[in-house]
Every structure is written in C-alpha cells, then in structure tokens.
Amino acid sequence: MPAPDPTRRSARARQAILAATRELLSEVGFARLTIEAIAARAGVGKQTIYRWWPSKGAVVFDALLDGNVDPEGNSALPDTGEIERDLRTVLRAIVEELSDPQTDHLQRTITAEIQHDPALADELVVRLLRPQMRATADRLRVAQGAGQIGPDVEVDLGVELLFGPLFHRWLLRTAPLDAAYADRIVSHAMAGLRPRDG
Amino acid sequence: MPAPDPTRRSARARQAILAATRELLSEVGFARLTIEAIAARAGVGKQTIYRWWPSKGAVVFDALLDGNVDPEGNSALPDTGEIERDLRTVLRAIVEELSDPQTDHLQRTITAEIQHDPALADELVVRLLRPQMRATADRLRVAQGAGQIGPDVEVDLGVELLFGPLFHRWLLRTAPLDAAYADRIVSHAMAGLRPRDG
Amino acid sequence: MPAPDPTRRSARARQAILAATRELLSEVGFARLTIEAIAARAGVGKQTIYRWWPSKGAVVFDALLDGNVDPEGNSALPDTGEIERDLRTVLRAIVEELSDPQTDHLQRTITAEIQHDPALADELVVRLLRPQMRATADRLRVAQGAGQIGPDVEVDLGVELLFGPLFHRWLLRTAPLDAAYADRIVSHAMAGLRPRDG
Amino acid sequence: MPAPDPTRRSARARQAILAATRELLSEVGFARLTIEAIAARAGVGKQTIYRWWPSKGAVVFDALLDGNVDPEGNSALPDTGEIERDLRTVLRAIVEELSDPQTDHLQRTITAEIQHDPALADELVVRLLRPQMRATADRLRVAQGAGQIGPDVEVDLGVELLFGPLFHRWLLRTAPLDAAYADRIVSHAMAGLRPRDG
C-alpha cells in the first residue's frame, strides 16, 4: 500500500468526482449511490476514487463541504445589539436551510453516516459544527458583556440549549420544524440565560 | 402478489429471525448485516423474511423493539416532589444507558436508519420517543401545578430543552456525554423553567 | 464453499452459456473472450458461470465439445479395402477441417489452453483424441489382417507416424498444410508400415 | 508516435527486464505474468517496456531466446556414421530436455502463445525450429549419400516423420514421453526411410 503522492493529484478528476457525487446524491439518495455510478458520471476510473477516499461516506462528505465552507471560518453572527433578535435570526435561518429538500437530504445523509464512522464525525465537528457553535458562543459572550446574558451563564452550554431542541426535533423527526418553533426555542432558552432580574 | 395471511404467520420463525438479527447486529454491525446471514442463523428460508418485512431496517427495528418495550407505555418518571432532582435522575439515566456500547450502537443504528426512512421514523416516534417525552411532560406538569415551574411555560418545549442538548451532543458527537453534563443541562434549563421570582 | 447441487442445475442457463461462448469465441477470439461478456450475451448472472465452471478455458472446452461429439464414439474410418487410399482420405479430411478458419481457431485455442491445464488435456484426450486415434488404429489392424501392413508393426505407433507430422506442422507453424502434404505423409509412412517384401 | 531511437536504448534496462521476466515466468507462469510485475522487479518504468516490446508474448519470447541461442546456428548433429544410432541420440536428447520441468514449461508457454500470434510463430520458426530441422535434414542427406537412406526419400519430410510423433504426444499430451518411445519412433521411421532392399 504505497500511499499516493498528493502533489500529483488531478484537480480535474477531484472536481468531477465531487460534482458527480452531488448530482447522484440528490437523484438516487445515499443508499443507492454507488462508487461505480460516481466514476461513470465523472468520467473517471474507479481506482481514482479508491486512491483518494477510504469510503463512500468520505466522498459524500467532501462533496458536501467542497466549496461551500469558507476556508477562513469567518462565520460571525449578526450583531444588531439585541441578542434575542439575533438568535431568532440564526435559528430561523437554520430552519429555512433545513426546509430545502436538497439541504435536508444532504445533512441527514452525513448525520446518518457519522453514527458509525467516528473519523467522519470528527471531521464534521471540526470543519462545520465547531465553527458554527463557536460563532454563536462568541455572540453570546458579547451579549454577556452587554449585560443581556447572566454573568454566571456558561455560554457553551447556552449554545446547546438553543441548537439542541432544533436538531432533536429534526433528527428524531418528533415534529416538523418551522419559524415559529425557532422563535419559541429562543424565548424559552433566553428565559434561562437572561440575568435573574432582567 | 397475494398479501400473506398474517394469521398463519409462524411465531417460531418470527422469534428466530429477530433473535438472529440481534445477535448478528452486535457481532458485525448494521452495515455488514445481511438478510442471508439472518436467514441462515435463524434456520429460515430467505423468502420467509422477505414475506414479512420490507427491508433490512424494518427487521432490525422490530428486533430492537421486540419484547423490550412494555406494551402499556407505563413509563412514568420518578416523583420525589423535587422536580430538579427528578430531572437530573432521568437525564443521568439516559447518559448511563448510552454509555453502554451495546445500547449506544443499537440506538445509533436506528437513528441513522430513520434519516432516510420516514415510515420507520414514525414508528420509532410512536412506540418509543413520544411515550418517553409524554412521561417527562407529565412530570413537568405536576411540577407546574406545585409551583416549581412557571405557569406560562410550555411543558412540551421544556422537554425538548432538556433532551435536545443531550441528543445534540450524542448524535452529532460534538463532545462526550457524562453525568456532570446531564446535571448542567438540568441547571441551565431549570433557570428558564422556574417561575420568574423563584 | 458448499458444492452446488447438480440436480438443480438449469439446463436453459447451461445451453445459453455454451451458445454465447461459441458465438463470442468466433467474434473476438479466446484472449478477448470475457466471462462478463458471456454472461451478458447469455442473459445469465456471472455467478451462474462461476458456480459450474472453474475457468474460462473449461467453459470454452465444454462449448466446443457440447453436442458435436457423438456420445457413442462411433468414429469408424472408411474402409475401401485399400488402406493407403483410406488413410489419404482421413488425413486430407483433417487438413480440410483445419483449413476452415473457424475450426482452426477453435482447435488452436484448446491446444493452447491444455498446455497449462493438464486436467483439460485429459478431458480432450479422453473425449476427442483417443477415440479418433483408436479408430485409426482399428483400421490399421484390419489392414494388418489383410496383409497390407507388416505383422510386426505396432499400429498405435503407426497412428502417431501419420498424425504426428501433420500436427507438428500445424501447431508449430513450420509450413502451411495442404492435401498434397497429407498424401506425402501417407506415402512415406506407408513405406515403413508395408510388409517388407510388399 | 515518433519511433524510439534504438541507439539510445539502455542495455541495463533491457537486461533487467529480460532477467525479471525469466524469474517471474518460472515463479508464476505466463498467464499470471504481468507487465507491471516485470517493471517493478526490473526497477524500470512501464513505459520502458512498452517502448520496446509490442506485447507480453514478445517480451517473454525475447527473454527465452536472449543469450541461449548460439548466433551462428551451428547446431550440427552428431555423426557416428550410423544414422539410426545418431537419430536415437537426437530424439533421446529432446525427450531428456522436455523432461526438465523448467524447459517443459517454457516451451509449452511459447507454443501456446504462437497459436494466436503468427508473428511470434515466425520468429520461433526462423530462430529455433528451422535451424534444428535443417541440421537434422543435413544429417539425413549425409546418410542418404552413404546409402543408409533410400535415394527417393524426401529428407525434409523424413525430419517431420521423426519429430512429428514426438511433439504430437508432447503437445497434445496423449501419453508421456520417455527414451524407449524415442527409440521406437526411430525404428518405425527408419523402416520407411531405409533403402527398399535394406
């Protein structure tokens, strides 16, 4: 198993594979997505896929992140000065995103996949979830400095209090998501985050 | 395609299939679980499986729920009179359960599966999640009656405020679970659920 | 590897495979004949081929022998009473046969194949060569009884004296075959087989 | 496709390739011999092989002939004055050679290969078979001059009468070879070649 030389990797092939993967994923879904089909659609030999990715999940993962993650991780939240309004905006945006069948499908695929692939999970956390959560935490800290959040609140946990219910409902499909639900989460979470004598 | 007559279904075959599925699932995992292997292990013809279940996921699902869900749904929460203590107990119990590799594995398998199988999701919600959430909501309502929860709190959302962060962390693998984390969730959630003037 | 049950073998599949093999063999030749193509042409799963034949060579071999070997081995030579004339007829017939590109090709394929597959060689000898050589030996013995062949001649070796030069030239391609060459072989061989004092 | 310049050909690479081919041939046989393996074993790029040889068969052929064919073709037969004894010596030598598994294997490989590669066949005939047969024919002509062979015998055909049975048996595997068989061929062939009145 002589590791391949990354400097000789064909950018053309890589892009074709990721594009084909995205197309096929939305056409047939993850379960019926095959390496053979990706290779055929991309006009690429199967070995070229196996050479650079360890599994179907990894290809899909790269296909999703490729291009649509800003490499600087500059995912700052809006700051209108009013924390509750800004959080509403963020959660509504997530609901909006997940209402798009395409995005819904891709995100579910990845989430399903990481259940049995911890390495993939790590990558997702590092490249996507952590930056997003950190940005939210940063915004909360600003609000805390402005006295809109209690001084004893652990902002990291605050972030989970906001995102948790949303994803719980979405992943376990206990009920549909909508903007009103996003607002209600913010209201209830803020009730616990606000200074005691708000 | 004459639909099979359920009254003639062999209980012996059914149990053998579900047992074999459970065994194989913990031996090789979901991805490498095959219908052929289940049939062979169960001493059953493949057709007998295809006759009664539409997919591998459905068999696994039945295998998991078979027997270990009390048919009465009598999943009442503890009630010591002190809501925060009781919630801590519940969340710690969930953390405990998910710390068992066996349970962790099975639950993840099902969760991954329902991402692309809404019918399965419905069944999971109806048979497992809804009862559990309802029981928690009931306990919250009792606390609300006792003045430990604010009168304007929507208890259903309160339940999600508690479970959400836990499952967010577990399913997206953003950080490991432990009892202390369960306690911190309860603390922060209760800060928002408690009546305003304590 | 539970050996398959020959009693359940599909006659339809077998015939389709052998027919497809014959067709493809004459279309693309042995080297470019693939199991996949045979399966596709025959409308058969690849596994059905692998289940019953150990190698491409074995399939081809069966394809060639299937049907065109009389099961009784009743391959008697002509007997006009004049041995030299009859032998000429036989050798000319062989030359004729090998002049047909189709036959030439098939025979060369098998001959090449048996060079590295002794089991195949055995089968060829038993089912094709031995009967043919025995028939010729029988004819020689009749001639010996009639005094046209020396009483001390080993007829089995006589057969090889006749066939040997022909196949030597054909297999090693030292020179082309024609009817005149067949006649010359018979003449020279007969010079050694005839009774000493004619 | 600018034809490569033979004057710049690397002798080192050529020898390494032929040596690697010989080694691999006796290790895995012709069918499982690959260009990639030859290149790897020889420490050579694949292109260097493709640049100078058109096919695997051609490389193997060169590997076999390289060095072990005397360029002068001085393959004269022994001449004790007694033709039958000398022929016995020659045929026994061939049997001896083919009894060595190594030689047997290499010769069969080439013979199989020429069945579907006429160009290779030509080269084999010109470089190996023709010289050998001509040498034998020359020896027969000498015997003919000495009156040990009939004046009307075509010596070229006589050669085939001797070699034919031997190779027929060897290539078609109708029976094993041994020295006694070589002697019997010579006896019977000589019966036809000797002058009529001994």
Added chain:
DNA sequence: GGCTAAGCGAGACGGTACGTCTTGTCTTTAG
C-alpha cells in the same frame, strides 16, 4: 561546456475485467 532532446524511473490516470458478495425472485424438495 552548456544546451537540448531523448530515454529513463515513477506513478496517476481512464478503463476493463476479475472473482466475490448480496439482493430479491423463482423453483425444487422434503417434511
């Protein structure tokens, strides 16, 4: 003695076929 055009080792590439595995259907056989 430096330039430049080859041959060279290396190995990624688009492909084809391999032999295996699993799917879901259909057929045969034994209880």
Added chain:
DNA sequence: CTAAAGACAAGACGTACCGTCTCGCTTAGCC
C-alpha cells in the same frame, strides 16, 4: 401444502492490470 433450501438474474464491490500520459531526472550528442 408449507417452508427450508438454494439456484437464479442482476449488479456493486474493491482489486489488479491494462496501455497512455505526464512528471522531474539523468545522460547523451551537437553546438
């Protein structure tokens, strides 16, 4: 007359090689 056993058509798996194609790097001649 049911259900196990298992052969079947289909097709994806991951691997092995094919023959072609860049890459830098020697290594010659030719200026």
